[in-house]
Amino acid sequence: MGEGVSETILSGSGITKSFGGLKALSDVGFDIKQGEIFGIIGPNGSGKTTLINCITGFSKPNHGHVFFKGKEITGWPPHKIAHLGITRTFQIMRPYYSLPAFKNLIIPLWSPRARKLGGWRGGGKHGDRDTVAVDILEEIGFERDSRVPYKLASTLPTGYQKRLELARCISMRPEIIFCDEVFSGLSMSEIAGMMPLIEKLKMEGVTLIMVEHRLRELFRVADRVMALQFGEKIAEGLSQDVIENKQVKEAYLGTEEV
Amino acid sequence: MEAPKTEMRRKERIDRGIKVRTEGIYALSSLREIIYLMGPRLLLIVGLLLLPLVLELVPYWKRVVNIMCVYALLALAFDFLANYVGLVCLGGAFFIGMGGYLSAIFNSYLGLPFYLSIPLATILGGVFCTVLLLPCLPLRGVYFAIVTLMYPLLMTRIIEAFDILGGTNGISGIDSFPNQYVEHYAIIIVTLLILFALRRFVNQDIGLVLRGVKDNDQSVRASGINITTMKTLAVFVSALIGCFGGAYLVHLYMWAGISLFALDFSIIPIAAVVIGGGGTLVGAVVGSFILVPLSEALRDLGTFRIVIYCAALTAFIVFKSEGIMVYLQRKYHQFERWVKV
Numbered sequence: 001m002g003e004g005v006s007e008t009i010l011s012g013s014g015i016t017k018s019f020g021g022l023k024a025l026s027d028v029g030f031d032i033k034q035g036e037i038f039g040i041i042g043p044n045g046s047g048k049t050t051l052i053n054c055i056t057g058f059s060k061p062n063h064g065h066v067f068f069k070g071k072e073i074t075g076w077p078p079h080k081i082a083h084l085g086i087t088r089t090f091q092i093m094r095p096y097y098s099l100p101a102f103k104n105l106i107i108p109l110w111s112p113r114a115r116k117l118g119g120w121r122g123g124g125k126h127g128d129r130d131t132v133a134v135d136i137l138e139e140i141g142f143e144r145d146s147r148v149p150y151k152l153a154s155t156l157p158t159g160y161q162k163r164l165e166l167a168r169c170i171s172m173r174p175e176i177i178f179c180d181e182v183f184s185g186l187s188m189s190e191i192a193g194m195m196p197l198i199e200k201l202k203m204e205g206v207t208l209i210m211v212e213h214r215l216r217e218l219f220r221v222a223d224r225v226m227a228l229q230f231g232e233k234i235a236e237g238l239s240q241d242v243i244e245n246k247q248v249k250e251a252y253l254g255t256e257e258v
Numbered sequence: 259m260e261a262p263k264t265e266m267r268r269k270e271r272i273d274r275g276i277k278v279r280t281e282g283i284y285a286l287s288s289l290r291e292i293i294y295l296m297g298p299r300l301l302l303i304v305g306l307l308l309l310p311l312v313l314e315l316v317p318y319w320k321r322v323v324n325i326m327c328v329y330a331l332l333a334l335a336f337d338f339l340a341n342y343v344g345l346v347c348l349g350g351a352f353f354i355g356m357g358g359y360l361s362a363i364f365n366s367y368l369g370l371p372f373y374l375s376i377p378l379a380t381i382l383g384g385v386f387c388t389v390l391l392l393p394c395l396p397l398r399g400v401y402f403a404i405v406t407l408m409y410p411l412l413m414t415r416i417i418e419a420f421d422i423l424g425g426t427n428g429i430s431g432i433d434s435f436p437n438q439y440v441e442h443y444a445i446i447i448v449t450l451l452i453l454f455a456l457r458r459f460v461n462q463d464i465g466l467v468l469r470g471v472k473d474n475d476q477s478v479r480a481s482g483i484n485i486t487t488m489k490t491l492a493v494f495v496s497a498l499i500g501c502f503g504g505a506y507l508v509h510l511y512m513w514a515g516i517s518l519f520a521l522d523f524s525i526i527p528i529a530a531v532v533i534g535g536g537g538t539l540v541g542a543v544v545g546s547f548i549l550v551p552l553s554e555a556l557r558d559l560g561t562f563r564i565v566i567y568c569a570a571l572t573a574f575i576v577f578k579s580e581g582i583m584v585y586l587q588r589k590y591h592q593f594e595r596w597v598k599v
């Protein structure tokens with residue numbers, strides 16, 4: 001962790017969510033510091049995405065509270081939460097298929113938050129959004145002089161679609177980005193291409209919360225990790241501690257009958 | 259090496275030189291290219307403006323032009339909501355009825371002239387329709403469609419049951435237009451304006467946000483934009499267009515009655531969009547220009563025309579489901595010319 005990382009930006013306590021009889025989350029609490037990379041891991045169905053949904057407003061928790069910079073945001077509608085600078089990617093990426101890649105970014109750039117904060121890195125408040133969009137895409141790895149940024153989003157390969165998801169978050173000028181499995185489905189070289197982006201975002205002071213199945217890549221970048229199983233928190237702490245945790249190992253590998 | 263004796267030539271698409279990277283942006287460098295690009299647009303504009311003059315030869319068909327344009331407006335409103343915002347709205351009859359009755363009230367009860375009653379009815383009707391549809395905006399897909407279909411029925415029953423606004427007899431004695439050219443050109447010019455304004459609107463940044471709502475509304479919400487606000491705006495735009503049609507119609511018929519809430523105004527525009535090609539906007543206009551005259555030509559056949567109507571529609575959906583305009587646009591861009599190598 002870098003210097004002066006101490007202030008809590010996002011915290012939750014007692015978050016519980018059940019779908020009918022199924023308890024997807026029970027009594028999950030967390031404390032995320034400004035500027036850190038926080039990993040959330042767990043086997044399939046352990047409630048990782050549900051937790052993100054509960055924090056970003058896409059589903060309402062049955063119990064519990066979420067605080068952003070000390071202000072309670074539990075149960076707010078998603079657009080209000082996004083307006084605060086809490087953005088997310090979706091696990092199942094669905095870009096705006098009928099629009100060219102760079103036009104996909106017009107939508108977040110048009111949002112009240114992006115307009116309030118003005119242009120993106122010198123784009124100017126009255127800057128042309130198309131230009132700003134292509135700038136952001138270049139930053140995130142779309143070659144400016146190729147045809148890629150101008151292609152329809154539906155024709156882009158998966159790697160670019162994942163980047164586009166991330167670009168959508170970045171163009172909001174966020175404080176927090178929830179990355180819901182941005183590495184899954186990517187080849188090793190595509191992941192290697194994404195890594196510098198993640199590190200760069202961290203350097204810019206953005207807090208990243210990464211839900212991942214690719215543990216090796218996650219542990220390389222994450223400062224702290226929380227592990228979930230069956231909707232309950234089973235471990236939290238520094239990456240190396242969590243990976244050595246007995247319960248976490250059992251959750252992933254299963255227990256041995258003695 | 260010597261140059262070849264015979265001139266080498268190959269075929270090239272006309273739009274090859276003028277298309278830039280992405281769809282919809284062109285680099286024009288000669289008059290020919292400008293004509294190539296503007297030709298179809300000018301054909302539509304000039305053709306429509308000349309239509310009432312040409313039809314002096316067959317005066318019976320002149321009224322059909324007006325009705326045709328009203329349906330074109332409704333089809334535009336439907337196409338915009340369905341293919342750019344993702345709301346399937348069967349509220350054509352609702353918009354027509356609202357705009358029509360309001361204009362009738364302004365003109366007949368309050369004595370406003372037509373050039374005030376139509377704009378007032380358009381705006382007020384747009385507001386009323388939007389407010390009434392507001393509770394169903396969070397509904398998606400077929401539910402929204404059903405609710406929009408219910409309102410005209412509701413209005414008809416209210417007017418019948420309480421015997422208000424002329425009851426089943428309707429409101430008669432509404433001012434007509436001063437002469438038939440005002441009558442024609444009022445609707446033709448508005449239709450053209452709305453067509454080109456909507457085309458521009460959907461490619462503006464705000465229009466892209468609306469298209470985003472259609473593609474993936476969750477992602478728009480995650481981008482910090484309230485989708486209900488955006489949908490409200492879109493419904494308002496659509497309602498304005500429809501209400502203008504209604505307000506115009508009562509002045510054309512000099513009468514407002516419950517037939518303004520007829521289902522035709524909801525269904526025929528959809529058929530027009532299917533035939534013309536959804537998502538092109540101009541297709542909606544072209545579709546109405548085919549369907550309405552067709553329906554008029556088949557008038558002698560009585561109810562049998564519905565059969566022909568349905569057969570034509572089925573044939574279109576089966577054989578050319580993309581619609582006429584999508585097909586024509588593709589063919590037009592595939593035109594080739596010979597060029598020297």
